[in-house]
Amino acid sequence: MKTCPYCAEDIKEAAVVCKHCGKDQPPPGHEVISAEWYAAYKRLSARPKDQQRRMLYSMELAQRTELRRISYLIESGKAVIPSVAPAAAPQPQQDNTLAGVASFFVPGLGQLVQGRVGAGILFFILASFCWLFFMGWVWHLIAAVDAAQWKG
Numbered sequence: 001m002k003t004c005p006y007c008a009e010d011i012k013e014a015a016v017v018c019k020h021c022g023k024d025q026p027p028p029g030h031e032v033i034s035a036e037w038y039a040a041y042k043r044l045s046a047r048p049k050d051q052q053r054r055m056l057y058s059m060e061l062a063q064r065t066e067l068r069r070i071s072y073l074i075e076s077g078k079a080v081i082p083s084v085a086p087a088a089a090p091q092p093q094q095d096n097t098l099a100g101v102a103s104f105f106v107p108g109l110g111q112l113v114q115g116r117v118g119a120g121i122l123f124f125i126l127a128s129f130c131w132l133f134f135m136g137w138v139w140h141l142i143a144a145v146d147a148a149q150w151k152g
């Protein structure tokens with residue numbers, strides 16, 4: 001008997017496919033590398049040789065031995081490398097459309113919508129003040145663009 005490296009169930013020594021999880025078993029002499037160890041190997045191998053040695057000696061003995069063993073497996077083609085890379089967390093996109101539109105009608109309102117009270121009041125005062133003369137639309141426009149582009 002051996003243990004399936006994917007689901008940890010006991011399977012026959014000669015099994016090619018796990019009867020529990022259906023995953024292909026690594027060929028004899030091969031070993032499945034965990035994503036964590038593969039990432040550690042990648043980090044190590046990306047460094048120049050002298051830094052690699054320093055990195056290895058900064059580890060605990062057990063970790064260093066295991067990383068050396070895994071490096072050997074990977075470099076001699078005896079490693080089954082995880083195919084699923086950890087996915088990067090999607091960046092939440094802030095929707096500034098409403099704030100941009102709000103600032104288009106009332107300068108500073110968009111900033112207020114975004115919870116930036118100080119900026120809202122400042123834009124409102126600047127735009128209102130300038131409307132009295134001739135440059136009001138400039139601040140009006142800046143307020144709208146600022147609200148539309150702000151990343152909170």
Ligand SMILES: [Zn+2]
Binds near residue numbers: 006007021023
């Ligand atoms: Zn399995």
